[in-house]
Amino acid sequence: KAGVTQTPRYLIKTRGQQVTLSCSPISGHRSVSWYQQTPGQGLQFLFEYFSETQRNKGNFPGRFSGRQFSNSRSEMNVSTLELGDSALYLCASGGANTGELFFGEGSRLTVL
Amino acid sequence: GNSVTQMEGPVTLSEEAFLTINCTYTATGYPSLFWYVQYPGEGLQLLLKATKADDKGSNKGFEATYRKETTSFHLEKGSVQVSDSAVYFCALSDLVDSSYKLIFGSGTRLLVRP
Numbered sequence: 001k002a003g004v005t006q007t008p009r010y011l012i013k014t015r016g017q018q019v020t021l022s023c024s025p026i027s028g029h030r031s032v033s034w035y036q037q038t039p040g041q042g043l044q045f046l047f048e049y050f051s052e053t054q055r056n057k058g059n060f061p062g063r064f065s066g067r068q069f070s071n072s073r074s075e076m077n078v079s080t081l082e083l084g085d086s087a088l089y090l091c092a093s094g095g096a097n098t099g100e101l102f103f104g105e106g107s108r109l110t111v112l
Numbered sequence: 113g114n115s116v117t118q119m120e121g122p123v124t125l126s127e128e129a130f131l132t133i134n135c136t137y138t139a140t141g142y143p144s145l146f147w148y149v150q151y152p153g154e155g156l157q158l159l160l161k162a163t164k165a166d167d168k169g170s171n172k173g174f175e176a177t178y179r180k181e182t183t184s185f186h187l188e189k190g191s192v193q194v195s196d197s198a199v200y201f202c203a204l205s206d207l208v209d210s211s212y213k214l215i216f217g218s219g220t221r222l223l224v225r226p
Binding site for chain 2: 094099102
């Protein structure tokens with residue numbers, strides 16, 4: 001069974017640009033969550049999607065958005081990038097309602 | 113709100129030493145508890161879990177017991193290997209309106225020397 005796949009793995013952007021990250025969950029998983037990991041703030045929850053609906057959102061500005069498609073694949077978008085958005089963005093998918101999440105390798109974003 | 117506190121690292125051990133990484137939590141209700149491991153340049157891997165009080169999660173020689181009375185979920189391993197060098201995260205699942213999210217501790221870096 002394939003794991004969670006995230007693309008791209010690495011990307012470099014400049015301030016003011018926007019970025020879109022993609023995530024394909026484990027087959028059969030309908031819940032997709034996104035987390036931001038930085039050295040200063042650690043792992044922080046961005047949002048969670050289930051059946052194309054955002055069910056939960058973390059404390060991030062509106063520049064951070066996401067969506068989920070009918071095949072459960074998800075994208076997140078960050079607009080008007082700031083230096084502080086440099087981070088590892090992790091996508092996770094979940095199956096049964098246990099809170100158990102399976103993570104991808106992450107997309108490492110560097111903002112210059 | 114719910115939170116997780118882990119011991120500060122780095123923890124440096126010699127190969128075959130005993131490992132304990134402390135984790136305590138604050139939560140309303142009875143969340144599931146997890147340990148995740150992150151190797152350099154990689155995402156998070158689920159190491160073990162416990163879903164109710166007194167449950168013991170175990171995997172690859174690592175163990176942790178869900179202690180409701182002390183609100184703890186300490187990670188232990190009897191004999192560490194160099195390949196165990198990684199960052200370990202304790203986490204709890206927070207249920208909000210049918211949506212789960214994980215709340216993580218700050219992570220503990222483990223370095224095992226040969």
